Amino acid sequence: MSAEPWDFQAYRGTEPPAFANQAEVACARVLDYYGIPWEYEPRTFVLERNADGGVAEAFTPDFYLPEQDLYVEVTVMKQSLVTRKNRKLRRLRERYPGVNVKLFYKRDISRLAERYRLDLAS
Numbered sequence: 386m387s388a389e390p391w392d393f394q395a396y397r398g399t400e401p402p403a404f405a406n407q408a409e410v411a412c413a414r415v416l417d418y419y420g421i422p423w424e425y426e427p428r429t430f431v432l433e434r435n436a437d438g439g440v441a442e443a444f445t446p447d448f449y450l451p452e453q454d455l456y457v458e459v460t461v462m463k464q465s466l467v468t469r470k471n472r473k474l475r476r477l478r479e480r481y482p483g484v485n486v487k488l489f490y491k492r493d494i495s496r497l498a499e500r501y502r503l504d505l506a507s
Contacts, residue, residue, distance in 0.1 A: 393417045397451065398424050408461045408494040409447055415497050416448070424449040428456075430484070432476045444473045446486055456486040459494060 395417045396402065402425035404410050409425075416423045427449045433442040446456035460470055467490070474488055 395420050395422050396425070397422050398427065402426075405447075406459075406461050408459050408491060411494055411498045412448065412457070412459050412489065416450070421453075422451055424451065430477050430481055432473060432480060442473070442476075444477050454485055456484065458486065458488045460488065461491045461494070463491075 393402075393413060396413070402413065404413070404425070413423065413425070426445050426447060429443050429445040431440050431443050433440075435441040446458045448457040448459070449455070450457065458470070458474070460467055462470065467488075470488070474486060477484065477486060
């Protein structure tokens with residue numbers, strides 16, 4: 386999914402963002418609307434390595450807000466299916482205690498979209 390047709394003014398990345406779903410697009414539009422500088426998936430955190438030192442598990446938050454030093458993860462999974470994602474967030478916080486990360490659920494994005502009259506279907 387591409388960033389088109391929106392021209393993001395507050396986006397601070399070098400390549401056009403390739404969003405995974407419409408909830409990420411909606412989140413980007415809200416950030417942009419308020420002029421909040423943001424980056425899309427700028428960093429991957431290694432959570433676990435295998436015996437030969439390779440990455441066994443990693444986590445890449447969807448957004449980074451440099452002025453707030455905050456990573457934001459957006460999930461559109463049903464609440465009952467987010468256990469794995471919550472576990473990854475706990476592991477990230479344990480392994481990288483100085484990293485600030487916030488998880489937004491589908492209901493949070495729906496509320497934002499409703500409040501700011503954003504069409505998630507387009």
